[in-house]
Amino acid sequence: MAKKVITFGEVMMRLSPPGYSKFSQATSFELAYGGGEANVAISLAYLGVKATHVTRFPNNSLGKAATQFLRMHWLNTEHVYYGGDKLGMYFLEKGAVHRPSEVIYEREGSAFSQIKPEMIDWEDVLKDADWFHWTGITPAISEGAAQCCLDAIKTANKMGIKVSGDINSRDNMWKYGKTMQEVMPELVKNCDIVITSSYGIHQILGLVEPDDKFRYSAKRLMDAYPRIEKVVGKTRKSISASHNQIQGKMWNGKEYNKTEMLNITHVIDRVGTGDAFASGLIYGLMHYDDDKALDFASAACALKHTVPGDVNLVSLDNVISLMGGDTSGAIRR
Numbered sequence: 001m002a003k004k005v006i007t008f009g010e011v012m013m014r015l016s017p018p019g020y021s022k023f024s025q026a027t028s029f030e031l032a033y034g035g036g037e038a039n040v041a042i043s044l045a046y047l048g049v050k051a052t053h054v055t056r057f058p059n060n061s062l063g064k065a066a067t068q069f070l071r072m073h074w075l076n077t078e079h080v081y082y083g084g085d086k087l088g089m090y091f092l093e094k095g096a097v098h099r100p101s102e103v104i105y106e107r108e109g110s111a112f113s114q115i116k117p118e119m120i121d122w123e124d125v126l127k128d129a130d131w132f133h134w135t136g137i138t139p140a141i142s143e144g145a146a147q148c149c150l151d152a153i154k155t156a157n158k159m160g161i162k163v164s165g166d167i168n169s170r171d172n173m174w175k176y177g178k179t180m181q182e183v184m185p186e187l188v189k190n191c192d193i194v195i196t197s198s199y200g201i202h203q204i205l206g207l208v209e210p211d212d213k214f215r216y217s218a219k220r221l222m223d224a225y226p227r228i229e230k231v232v233g234k235t236r237k238s239i240s241a242s243h244n245q246i247q248g249k250m251w252n253g254k255e256y257n258k259t260e261m262l263n264i265t266h267v268i269d270r271v272g273t274g275d276a277f278a279s280g281l282i283y284g285l286m287h288y289d290d291d292k293a294l295d296f297a298s299a300a301c302a303l304k305h306t307v308p309g310d311v312n313l314v315s316l317d318n319v320i321s322l323m324g325g326d327t328s329g330a331i332r333r
Helices: 036-046 061-072 143-159 180-188 198-205 214-224 273-287 290-304 316-323
Strands: 004-008 012-016 030-034 050-057 080-082 089-093 102-106 131-135 162-166 193-195 230-240 243-251 256-258 262-264
Touching: 004 036, 004 143, 030 036, 030 061, 036 050, 036 131, 036 273, 050 061, 061 080, 131 143, 131 273, 143 162, 143 180, 162 273, 180 198, 193 273, 198 214, 214 230, 214 243, 230 273, 230 290, 243 273, 243 290, 256 290, 262 290, 273 290, 290 316
Parallel strands: 004 050, 004 131, 012 089, 050 080, 131 162, 162 193, 193 230
Antiparallel strands: 012 030, 089 102, 230 243, 243 256, 243 262
């Protein structure tokens, strides 16, 4: 039987100048949709996992169009809620070679930011689920979103469902009167799998210094929060905006594992690559041992750099082929 994963978070409209044009050159925008947790769910759906995304959209044509986007990419949308007037959006100017990408967000007052705990029955949402995934962006959006996320995590704990959190967040998003350091520890300590970096552990929890080695930081995090089974991260070397290198790493409480460095010589779209890593990790941990799961996550992440848009649309065969060392990109007939 196929595994079932639930994700929770905001989905935004993405508007980008065509190709690698700058904002000042744009006379039109390319439209797509994306959000960290939804990106994970869609990527898993393309790998053959049953995936449901929980979110809230405005009850208008834009909200319905965003819902249709989720359905088009194989997601169950029975727990999409409607209300409010605004769909969050962001503008992306894609970088190239030595010019970095630029992102401008327009998400304040969105329908999702107004979500309340009483709107969601998590026991109903999570029934028959194998996994729940969240990111550190969601609790930064509003107090209601943070409480919904905590309710989901605790319900999953009670129901014996694995919980993964990609906990990295952004200080400048926390505008509703509570800080990252006040909210995040309660969420993190109830996770089974944590995706982060030494800097993330320092920034959110203050347990280590930002430049400490990953395995030391991961051990300190697991010592502080014994429920956590694995701490996973990735190293990115950005040679230019068009040339990156990726390496996965994991501390599982007993040993430190890392993958070979994957060389991505022609980056098409870097947005969503962390979500592709998370989805690959979830799939890997549901089907393989730790070493192979980490290889799967890194391969999925590397492949996302070749896919335009927020979401990794590659197949299971694509990931397995790269894991096996096939970096040729040769045409399949």
